Amino acid sequence: MTTPSNQHELSWGDTGSIIWCTADAQLSKSVHVRLLSKALHDIVSNTLPERRPDTITFDLSKCGFITEQFMLPVLPVLDRYRDEFGTRFKLILPEYNQSAADLFRNANWAHFIDPDEFDRTTPLLRGGHIPATQFAIRTNNDRIDTAHDADLRRRLVELLANASQLEPSAFDGVDYALMELMDNVANHAYDYPDRSPLPETGGYFQATYLHNHSNPAVEFILADRGMGIPQSLRSGHETYWQRQNDTDEELLLDSIELGITRDQSKGQGNGLHLTQQLAVQSGGTFELNSGRAYLWHGDPESKPVSQASRIPYRGTVVRCRIGLSDAELLDRILPLSASPGVSTSLPLVVGGGQDDGVPESEDRGSPSDRPAGSSAIQLPRGAVGVVVSVQDGEFTLHVQSSVEGTSGTSTDADRLHSNVVDILTCVADISLDFGDADWDGEFLSGFLGRLFRESPTRYMSHIRCINIDNDAVDAALAGH
Numbered sequence: 001m002t003t004p005s006n007q008h009e010l011s012w013g014d015t016g017s018i019i020w021c022t023a024d025a026q027l028s029k030s031v032h033v034r035l036l037s038k039a040l041h042d043i044v045s046n047t048l049p050e051r052r053p054d055t056i057t058f059d060l061s062k063c064g065f066i067t068e069q070f071m072l073p074v075l076p077v078l079d080r081y082r083d084e085f086g087t088r089f090k091l092i093l094p095e096y097n098q099s100a101a102d103l104f105r106n107a108n109w110a111h112f113i114d115p116d117e118f119d120r121t122t123p124l125l126r127g128g129h130i131p132a133t134q135f136a137i138r139t140n141n142d143r144i145d146t147a148h149d150a151d152l153r154r155r156l157v158e159l160l161a162n163a164s165q166l167e168p169s170a171f172d173g174v175d176y177a178l179m180e181l182m183d184n185v186a187n188h189a190y191d192y193p194d195r196s197p198l199p200e201t202g203g204y205f206q207a208t209y210l211h212n213h214s215n216p217a218v219e220f221i222l223a224d225r226g227m228g229i230p231q232s233l234r235s236g237h238e239t240y241w242q243r244q245n246d247t248d249e250e251l252l253l254d255s256i257e258l259g260i261t262r263d264q265s266k267g268q269g270n271g272l273h274l275t276q277q278l279a280v281q282s283g284g285t286f287e288l289n290s291g292r293a294y295l296w297h298g299d300p301e302s303k304p305v306s307q308a309s310r311i312p313y314r315g316t317v318v319r320c321r322i323g324l325s326d327a328e329l330l331d332r333i334l335p336l337s338a339s340p341g342v343s344t345s346l347p348l349v350v351g352g353g354q355d356d357g358v359p360e361s362e363d364r365g366s367p368s369d370r371p372a373g374s375s376a377i378q379l380p381r382g383a384v385g386v387v388v389s390v391q392d393g394e395f396t397l398h399v400q401s402s403v404e405g406t407s408g409t410s411t412d413a414d415r416l417h418s419n420v421v422d423i424l425t426c427v428a429d430i431s432l433d434f435g436d437a438d439w440d441g442e443f444l445s446g447f448l449g450r451l452f453r454e455s456p457t458r459y460m461s462h463i464r465c466i467n468i469d470n471d472a473v474d475a476a477l478a479g480h
Contacts, residue, residue: 012039017053019043024064030289033073034311040077044085055088058113060104061095068206068221071109072132073289073317075204076225078113080314089113107206108132128163130156130207136185136224137202144186144201150454152205153178160209164216166324169461173278173330174218174322178205179455180271181318183421185224201226203315210321215283219321229255229316230291248293249306256288256295256304275320276304277333282323289317384412384443388423396431397423399439408443417450434468444476452477 010032012019019039021027044052060066081087091114094100104110108131110118121131135152137145153175161168185203203224210217226232230248233255256276272288276297279286285298292312297304387398397420401408423430452459465473 010035010039012043017043017055018057018059020059020061021063023062025060025062026064027060027066027070030069030073030294030313030317031309031311032070033077033289033317034309034313036074037077037313038311040081044081044087052085054086055090057090057092059092061092063094063100064097066094066100066103068107068132068208069319071104071107072204072206072221073223073313073315075109075112075132076202076223076315079202080225091117106131112204128209128211130159130205130220132204132206135182135203135205135222146183146186146450147453149182149186150179153182153454154456156207160207160218163209164211164324166216170324170327171218173282173324174220175455176330177271177275177278177320177322178220178222180274181222183454184271185222185226215323215325217282217284217321217323219284219319221317221319223315223317225315228290228312228314229288230293247308248291249295249308252288252290252293252295253304253306256286256297272318274333275318278329279320279322281333282326282329284321284323285319286321287317287319289313289319290315384408384416394431395423395429396433398433398435399437400435401437408440408447410442410446413443413446413450416447420447420451429462429464431464431466432468433466436467439468439472441472441475444472448473448476 010019010021010025010027019036040056043056047053078087078089082089091104091110093104093110105118106121107129108121111120112132112134133152135149137148139145156178157168157171157175160166160171160174164170182205185201201224203222203226205220205222207218207220210219227235230251233251234244256272276286278284280297280300285296286304287297288295290313292309293306294309295304295306384399384401387400389396389398399416420430420432448465451463
């Protein structure tokens with residue numbers, strides 16, 4: 001008989017199929033998530049196949065207190081074991097604390113742990129809480145359903161606005177942060193450059209409206225089942241191959257720096273940096289859990305703190321509180337986050353000039369195709385791209401094709417969408433100039449329609465289309 005592991009409030013032992021909590025357990029810390037991950041590793045991953053249990057029971061009958069900071073990050077962990085080992089999970093609800101048992105049902109935790117036993121909760125705002133909901137879900141053709149994520153954010157803003165009696169625009173910062181974080185998970189769902197789907201994707205999201213007369217706020221948690229930030233930075237990016245000895249704490253600190261993942265040698269966008277700034281500058285807090293490290297930042301006058309954890313968390317958890325009292329915060333942060341020499345999936349160089357970062361030997365497009373005073377742009381052959389011009393502080397993106405007669409494809413739409421989203425992290429407002437080309441309807445739907453459905457507020461407030469028929473725009477947005 002083996003001795004049960006009894007660390008903090010979680011235990012597991014010789015039964016091999018039960019994880020239980022001690023009397024009046026307070027499950028509210030990230031360390032408990034890591035302990036649960038270790039329990040599953042001991043019971044499933046580290047067990048011979050013939051002794052591996054088909055079903056694991058979570059006995060939380062003695063649980064006294066529990067929060068989403070513990071429960072939400074657990075859900076992607078369970079999904080991983082379901083997919084990898086076919087493990088089933090059963091749940092025993094708290095017996096001595098009825099409010100804790102009700103929370104399991106109302107927050108959807110019970111359903112996502114044991115869907116055969118517990119029904120799913122309708123996603124309504126209950127006492128200021130949005131229950132746990134999945135995002136970055138795969139469709140039948142193995143792509144990420146970004147329309148679902150956009151609709152999730154739209155419904156969230158509607159529910160929060162109704163509950164708080166605030167204007168929907170008060171939640172622009174929350175919507176923007178969630179868009180960046182969810183888009184980041186979707187972007188990491190594919191193996192580049194051929195964008196073949198990776199096996200482990202998706203995550204869970206939960207939010208709470210915190211009423212405070214001086215500074216109301218929204219607190220949310222996102223937990224995904226990816227490889228985690230440290231491992232992601234170490235793999236596939238040349239700079240980090242030279243930094244294999246750097247600790248996870250150092251890499252988490254790197255991940256929230258301005259521009260650290262905007263460099264193509266390092267990664268994708270600026271989502272973590274912008275989210276952290278929105279939280280801290282609004283009087284809120286920002287937390288990051290990934291790999292063997294934990295990061296916290298809550299004071300704009302001090303530096304973020306990152307510390308090591310003995311037990312790893314495979315994936316990433318972002319916990320963020322954003323204050324709502326400063327309606328202009330997002331508009332101020334976006335220009336401050338702009339950086340020269342932005343490099344995106346379609347090589348874009350803001351600023352132009354002789355030393356603009358595009359080799360002289362590469363095709364820049366005909367000079368006559370570029371507006372006066374515009375930046376340089378390399379248009380990939382056979383693809384649609386943009387030329388950026390800036391006049392009196394106003395940014396215009398001129399949509400062009402490098403091949404005469406090309407009217408745009410769905411692939412072009414995906415590339416251009418990523419291009420524009422990256423640019424919108426640098427500037428608040430842009431104009432899209434479609435010139436005199438006869439653009440394909442599928443291309444416009446994939447480009448403009450996706451921008452609209454991902455964030456109707458951002459599309460209506462910050463994007464202006466010119467030199468394009470209104471009927472074509474309406475058709476592109478139809479059904480979105």
